[in-house]
Amino acid sequence: MFSLNIMIVDDSQLAIKKMEATLLKLGHNVKATATTGSDAIHKYRLEMPDVVTMDITMPEMDGIEATRRIIVEFPDAKIIMVTSHGQEDMVRQAIKAGARGYILKPVDAEKLAQQIETIINL
Amino acid sequence: MNNQNKEVVIRISDAVISATTAHFRDALKINFLSTQQACGKASDIIKLRDLTTIIGFSGPLNALVAFSFDISLVNTLLEIETAGLDISDDELVFFRQDVIAETINIVLGHSTKSLAKSGEAICLSPPMMVEANGILRRPKDAVFIRVSITTDTGIFDVFFISPAYIEG
Numbered sequence: 179m180f181s182l183n184i185m186i187v188d189d190s191q192l193a194i195k196k197m198e199a200t201l202l203k204l205g206h207n208v209k210a211t212a213t214t215g216s217d218a219i220h221k222y223r224l225e226m227p228d229v230v231t232m233d234i235t236m237p238e239m240d241g242i243e244a245t246r247r248i249i250v251e252f253p254d255a256k257i258i259m260v261t262s263h264g265q266e267d268m269v270r271q272a273i274k275a276g277a278r279g280y281i282l283k284p285v286d287a288e289k290l291a292q293q294i295e296t297i298i299n300l
Numbered sequence: 301m302n303n304q305n306k307e308v309v310i311r312i313s314d315a316v317i318s319a320t321t322a323h324f325r326d327a328l329k330i331n332f333l334s335t336q337q338a339c340g341k342a343s344d345i346i347k348l349r350d351l352t353t354i355i356g357f358s359g360p361l362n363a364l365v366a367f368s369f370d371i372s373l374v375n376t377l378l379e380i381e382t383a384g385l386d387i388s389d390d391e392l393v394f395f396r397q398d399v400i401a402e403t404i405n406i407v408l409g410h411s412t413k414s415l416a417k418s419g420e421a422i423c424l425s426p427p428m429m430v431e432a433n434g435i436l437r438r439p440k441d442a443v444f445i446r447v448s449i450t451t452d453t454g455i456f457d458v459f460f461i462s463p464a465y466i467e468g
Contacts, residue, residue, distance in 0.1 A: 192398035195385045235405075235426060262409030264416065264424075283406055284327065 182294065183209035185227035187218040187244065188260065189236040193283075197231055197260070200287050204294075215239025215247075222248050222255065229294055230257045232277065234268050242272045249276030256297045260285065308361045309445070309462045312415065312422070316365060316458065317447055319410035323403070324451065328380055330373075336448045346436040346444055346459055350374065351396060353404050356425035359415075364461040366436075367404050373454030377403060397429045436461075 184206050186197045191213075198208045210225045212218040216239050222230065230248070234241040241259060248255045259272045259280040269280045278297040281290055317335070324330045350371035357363045369377075374396055381399045382392065404427060412422040438444060438461075445460040 190398045190402055192381065192395045192402060195387065195395075196381070199385050237426070262405050264409040264412030264422070266413075266416075283402070283409070 182206045182228040182298070183225070184294075185210040185212065185218070185221060185225060185230045187212045187215070187230060187236070187241065188233040189213050190233070193233065193260075197285060200285060200290060201231075203287060204291050206294075215241060215244030218244045219247050219251075222252065226252075228256065229297065230255065231260050231281075231290075232257050232272075234259055234261050234265055234272065242268060242275050245272055245277050246275040256300075258290075258293055258297060309363065309460060312357065312361070312363065312365075312411070313445055313447070313458075313460050315411040315414050316408065316460075319414065320407045320449070320458065323407050323410065327406075328377065328403075330376065330380075331452050333450045333452060335450075338446045338448075345438065346446070346457075346461075348430060348432065348434050348436065349455070349457065350431070350433060351400055352430040353400050353427045354430065355404065355408060355427050357422055358425075359422040362463060364459075365408075366459040366461070367400070367456060368459065369400065369456040370454035373451060373456055374400060376453040397431070401427050401429070 184201055186194050186208060188194050188197065194211050201208055209227045210221045212221045214236055218230070218232065232241040232245055245257050248257065257277045259269055259277045260283060261269055261280055262283050272280065278300060279293050281293050321332060324332065349368040351374050352366055352368040354364055354366040357365060378392060378395060378399045381402070382395060387395065408424055412424065415422050441463070443462055447458045449456055449458065
């Protein structure tokens with residue numbers, strides 16, 4: 179698969195570092211990172227990434243609301259929610275808000291690669 | 301606390317300890333050497349270890365759960381979770397809280413999933429971190445259930461703080 183420009187959104191710097199390492203191993207570029215929902219919207223406008231990985235639980239504005247607002251402005255945005263077990267209801271809300279898919283923590287590189295390929299081909 | 305609430309607390313604590321054991325053993329490769337449980341109104345204080353995270357549970361019963369770690373265990377988790385990442389030794393200290401928050405997020409996610417299967421939907425609050433060897437005083441009519449877990453790299457306690465006391 180060709181290299182994509184990806185934005186990582188997570189309030190945990192450790193989670194960002196881990197996701198970045200995984201994406202780089204998969205051959206993608208990390209175009210931007212954001213630690214809040216509002217920061218994600220701002221950086222999406224600036225960077226226009228091919229794909230966004232979006233954490234759900236974040237301070238100020240959560241990943242579901244950030245997804246909703248990005249999709250209103252950019253309906254073709256390709257957003258993958260990153261979530262833990264037990265947050266299925268939130269995942270449903272995120273999909274309703276426009277997210278194209280989700281992946282569970284701890285993130286498995288192979289599953290992430292499949293998820294990215296799936297949403298790019300949608 | 302009535303018997304129904306007591307059963308809920310026991311189910312929640314069993315689910316959390318079971319998910320914690322599985323995650324530490326299978327994903328982190330940290331072995332539990334022993335587990336000790338104390339239940340009841342035996343103590344008026346919780347002695348915190350070096351780094352503690354406290355999360356609120358809401359659902360069939362509102363309660364708090366706190367995970368309190370020895371620094372040696374935090375450092376082991378940090379080493380495992382940052383292996384292969386581009387982080388300098390000086391930066392590592394800044395990831396201590398993140399590594400605990402991420403670990404507990406995964407453990408509690410698995411717990412709430414198993415509880416949801418038995419029809420008990422649980423909501424979790426964002427974690428609050430306490431980085432000190434302080435104490436928590438028991439509020440009136442609350443109880444502490446403590447599970448102390450000794451691993452091969454350090455000790456941690458899991459506290460369940462429920463709104464009324466359990467006897468026996």
